[in-house]
Amino acid sequence: MQLDIDIEDWPQGDWEALAERAAAAAGEGEPCLAHPRLVVSLLFTSDAEVHTLNREWRQRDKPTNVLSFPMLEREELESLGADGPPEMLGDIALAYATCAREAAEKGVTLEAHATHLIVHGLLHLAGHDHVLSDAQAEQMEALETAILAKLGIADPYGD
Numbered sequence: 001m002q003l004d005i006d007i008e009d010w011p012q013g014d015w016e017a018l019a020e021r022a023a024a025a026a027g028e029g030e031p032c033l034a035h036p037r038l039v040v041s042l043l044f045t046s047d048a049e050v051h052t053l054n055r056e057w058r059q060r061d062k063p064t065n066v067l068s069f070p071m072l073e074r075e076e077l078e079s080l081g082a083d084g085p086p087e088m089l090g091d092i093a094l095a096y097a098t099c100a101r102e103a104a105e106k107g108v109t110l111e112a113h114a115t116h117l118i119v120h121g122l123l124h125l126a127g128h129d130h131v132l133s134d135a136q137a138e139q140m141e142a143l144e145t146a147i148l149a150k151l152g153i154a155d156p157y158g159d
Contacts, residue, residue, distance in 0.1 A: 001034065001036070001089070002036075002039045003023055005019055006044070008046070008049075009049070018115055018118075021151060023118070025148075025151050026122040029146055029150070030126050030147075032074075032077045032078060033126050037082075037085070038080075038087055040091070041088070041092070042118065042121075043094070046096055047096065047097040051063040051095075063098055064098065065099050065102055066094050067093045067121075070090040070124065072090070077126060108153075108156075113156075115151060116144065119148060123144060
């Protein structure tokens with residue numbers, strides 16, 4: 001998978017390398033994400049921008065930590081052939097102030113929390129969900145936890 005990364009309103013840091021590591025680990029845990037034709041747009045931005053995106057595209061007038069906008073259905077992703085042009089899997093946006101506040105509340109680094117949210121967003125783009133049922137939520141959380149463990153990041157859902 002190729003990442004198209006844009007960083008605005010985030011502090012200095014090696015966010016591109018962090019995102020690349022998160023995407024590689026997500027591809028190991030969810031093989032559909034490892035497809036070389038896939039492209040994901042990843043925006044590191046402000047709470048205000050994420051709030052605007054959430055309001056305009058999801059009709060939710062509030063900020064949030066991460067937004068995912070899939071452009072392929074799971075079936076399309078699973079049947080994507082090896083040959084052909086790049087395919088846009090979707091967009092992800094991370095809100096800096098919300099991510100930083102949540103990281104502080106959880107007692108983890110901003111880098112660890114951002115990695116978790118990138119993995120979470122990528123799994124949404126791959127068709128995973130945690131809203132429709134408790135069983136789906138448990139499956140998605142277990143997949144996230146396994147992917148993050150490969151990166152040396154503790155279970156974000158554990159006590």
